[in-house]
Amino acid sequence: xxDVVVAVDAMGxxxxxxxxxxxxxxxxxxxxxxxxxxxxxxxxxALAQHDHVPRNVEVxxxxxxxxxxxxxxxxxxxxxxxxxxxxxxxxxxGRAGAVISAGHTGxxxxxxxLILRRLPGVIRPGLAVPMPSIAGPIVxxxxxxxxxxxxxxxxxxxxxxxxxxxxxxxxHDPTVGILTIGEEAGKGTDLVLETYELLxxxxxxxxxxxxxxxxxxxxxxxxxxxxxxxxxxxxxEGTAAMIFHEIKxxxxxxxxxxxxxxxxxxxxxxxxxxxxxxxxxSAYLLGVRGISMIGHGNTGTxxxxxxxxxxxxxxRGDVTGHIQAGLAxxx
Amino acid sequence: xxDVVVAVDAMGxxxxxxxxxxxxxxxxxxxxxxxxxxxxxxxxxALAQHDHVPRNVEVxxxxxxxxxxxxxxxxxxxxxxxxxxxxxxxxxxGRAGAVISAGHTGxxxxxxxLILRRLPGVIRPGLAVPMPSIAGPIVxxxxxxxxxxxxxxxxxxxxxxxxxxxxxxxxHDPTVGILTIGEEAGKGTDLVLETYELLxxxxxxxxxxxxxxxxxxxxxxxxxxxxxxxxxxxxxEGTAAMIFHEIKxxxxxxxxxxxxxxxxxxxxxxxxxxxxxxxxxSAYLLGVRGISMIGHGNTGTxxxxxxxxxxxxxxRGDVTGHIQAGLAxxx
Numbered sequence: 001x002x003d004v005v006v007a008v009d010a011m012g013x014x015x016x017x018x019x020x021x022x023x024x025x026x027x028x029x030x031x032x033x034x035x036x037x038x039x040x041x042x043x044x045x046a047l048a049q050h051d052h053v054p055r056n057v058e059v060x061x062x063x064x065x066x067x068x069x070x071x072x073x074x075x076x077x078x079x080x081x082x083x084x085x086x087x088x089x090x091x092x093x094g095r096a097g098a099v100i101s102a103g104h105t106g107x108x109x110x111x112x113x114l115i116l117r118r119l120p121g122v123i124r125p126g127l128a129v130p131m132p133s134i135a136g137p138i139v140x141x142x143x144x145x146x147x148x149x150x151x152x153x154x155x156x157x158x159x160x161x162x163x164x165x166x167x168x169x170x171x172h173d174p175t176v177g178i179l180t181i182g183e184e185a186g187k188g189t190d191l192v193l194e195t196y197e198l199l200x201x202x203x204x205x206x207x208x209x210x211x212x213x214x215x216x217x218x219x220x221x222x223x224x225x226x227x228x229x230x231x232x233x234x235x236x237e238g239t240a241a242m243i244f245h246e247i248k249x250x251x252x253x254x255x256x257x258x259x260x261x262x263x264x265x266x267x268x269x270x271x272x273x274x275x276x277x278x279x280x281x282s283a284y285l286l287g288v289r290g291i292s293m294i295g296h297g298n299t300g301t302x303x304x305x306x307x308x309x310x311x312x313x314x315x316r317g318d319v320t321g322h323i324q325a326g327l328a329x330x331x
Numbered sequence: 332x333x334d335v336v337v338a339v340d341a342m343g344x345x346x347x348x349x350x351x352x353x354x355x356x357x358x359x360x361x362x363x364x365x366x367x368x369x370x371x372x373x374x375x376x377a378l379a380q381h382d383h384v385p386r387n388v389e390v391x392x393x394x395x396x397x398x399x400x401x402x403x404x405x406x407x408x409x410x411x412x413x414x415x416x417x418x419x420x421x422x423x424x425g426r427a428g429a430v431i432s433a434g435h436t437g438x439x440x441x442x443x444x445l446i447l448r449r450l451p452g453v454i455r456p457g458l459a460v461p462m463p464s465i466a467g468p469i470v471x472x473x474x475x476x477x478x479x480x481x482x483x484x485x486x487x488x489x490x491x492x493x494x495x496x497x498x499x500x501x502x503h504d505p506t507v508g509i510l511t512i513g514e515e516a517g518k519g520t521d522l523v524l525e526t527y528e529l530l531x532x533x534x535x536x537x538x539x540x541x542x543x544x545x546x547x548x549x550x551x552x553x554x555x556x557x558x559x560x561x562x563x564x565x566x567x568e569g570t571a572a573m574i575f576h577e578i579k580x581x582x583x584x585x586x587x588x589x590x591x592x593x594x595x596x597x598x599x600x601x602x603x604x605x606x607x608x609x610x611x612x613s614a615y616l617l618g619v620r621g622i623s624m625i626g627h628g629n630t631g632t633x634x635x636x637x638x639x640x641x642x643x644x645x646x647r648g649d650v651t652g653h654i655q656a657g658l659a660x661x662x
Binding site: 089180181215227 | 412464465475478479510511512519520521541542543544545546547557558559561562563564565566567568570571572576577578622637
């Protein structure tokens with residue numbers, strides 16, 4: 001009997017159901033209860049590739065699945081048998097403490113909001129995305145759930161982001177910064193100015209930060225609207241990937257380079273792992289009743305297993321309760 | 332007698348007047364006429380460090396200078412003897428075709444807009460920032476002149492950015508993309524949707540791009556509001572700097588790493604140069620009467636010289652005339 005159960009959308013992601021199933025089994029072996037939600041035939045074939053399926057893995061059939069080409073909100077409202085909808089229902093109905101999907105991001109945002117529902121007092125759930133920095137993990141919130149935001153949303157994101165940072169990412173007393181532009185270029189937008197007023201004097205708040213401060217980890221919780229946050233996190237990932245690609249290309253184009261690459265391998269591998277998105281396992285939709293995690297479509301087995309581990313940690317540590325208490329207390 | 336004259340704010344930047352003076356002399360040796368604007372005593376001492384000062388270098392005394400701590404707009408309005416104000420006046424009064432400063436960005440934006448004035452038909456000048464990508468140079472516009480924008484501004488930025496890309500950066504028929512968030516996360520902001528409608532069917536327009544497309548160079552002219560643009564360009568620079576710093580740290584922490592670093596040196600140097608902001612020399616305020624360039628405060632001699640070369644190229648190629656014609660024609 002597992003102390004915590006995670007519902008896994010087995011049909012979500014580019015390599016579903018193979019990757020979600022493999023990741024779920026990895027986490028199940030550590031004692032986490034798993035509900036694998038999706039087409040039972042396809043899941044059965046994926047499970048058959050593994051020698052042993054732990055007893056704490058259960059399959060829940062869902063005949064339908066939401067594709068990345070579907071209109072997210074409409075699909076969630078009209079297709080009750082879609083795997084991510086059924087997976088979210090497991091949390092709403094108390095059979096699981098957390099849900100994770102590497103499927104359609106918009107679909108999972110809609111399913112989580114509509115089925116799990118907001119926590120009391122939450123104006124808008126925010127997508128919290130853990131990212132690497134030289135100071136350790138940082139969190140961008142909102143990473144894209146709300147393209148347009150009001151200052152009150154951002155003030156709540158700060159509180160919720162701090163709970164995530166502390167309880168799941170292990171950051172001691174996380175600092176909070178508002179993402180904005182250099183003072184030389186003006187005073188920032190009204191959103192930034194008004195959010196500053198709301199956050200001034202709250203725990204961890206260090207003021208404004210600029211784009212260049214993100215990789216430095218100057219603030220561990222970065223508060224911004226979902227438009228800026230989404231652009232920034234995709235740019236951050238894309239830039240790191242581009243530089244590693246170019247280094248690899250350079251180091252394999254000559255014998256001298258190949259020798260350098262072989263000798264420096266451990267350095268590159270360390271750094272690559274340090275800034276690997278799979279390390280922190282997915283994004284978190286904070287502010288709903290239960291834990292909802294959304295993985296990259298191209299998440300691998302390790303990323304999926306890490307996501308499930310973090311989800312279980314969140315359930316065990318009562319992240320949702322802490323968020324609620326934090327919002328009620330003003331932190 | 333030089334065919335083109337560039338006014339250089341000798342007092343702008345962290346290492347002024349030494350760096351602006353050294354960069355200006357490098358460009359002057361190639362035949363570009365230079366007006367060095369600033370404190371004549373300080374400029375004289377900087378010039379005295381060089382063996383030979385070409386005849387096409389002239390010093391114009393300006394007793395005052397705007398510091399990064401000053402209120403930009405107020406300083407420009409009330410301090411007519413500030414070096415960047417005097418430098419801009421050289422263009423307005425026809426003694427120079429271009430002006431460049433590595434001083435206070437906000438001050439230079441204000442001085443350019445107030446003294447050079449907008450070109451007829453331009454709603455708002457935009458700060459165009461050349462950046463590297465694996466496909467070659469790209470341009471982010473607006474990089475921070477207008478924190479809040481309207482669709483009509485962005486449509487003009489696209490036209491002006493294309494002229495810069497073609498005439499100064501040598502990009503053949505530059506592609507244009509609107510920076511936005513993944514479709515999965517919603518439909519983007521109203522600004523994005525309305526700008527899309529204005530740009531649809533215009534030359535080079537390829538539609539929306541995401542943050543991850545920036546380092547790939549998917550669009551060579553990236554159109555966005557000054558808030559998002561400024562966050563993105565600083566993040567882009569900061570991420571590259573962070574990765575190189577970490578690689579260097581890793582490669583110098585062991586003998587094995589040091590050997591790898593020595594052997595791979597040419598690869599790292601190539602890549603570093605490829606993504607070096609100094610390569611493309613400063614940002615351009617497009618949409619004013621004349622060419623106005625704003626350098627990084629920490630620009631080095633090479634960056635300053637490159638900036639002056641690009642400025643001269645812009646004057647010779649009549650970038651301002653092309654922008655005006657482009658806006659009048661709809662491209």
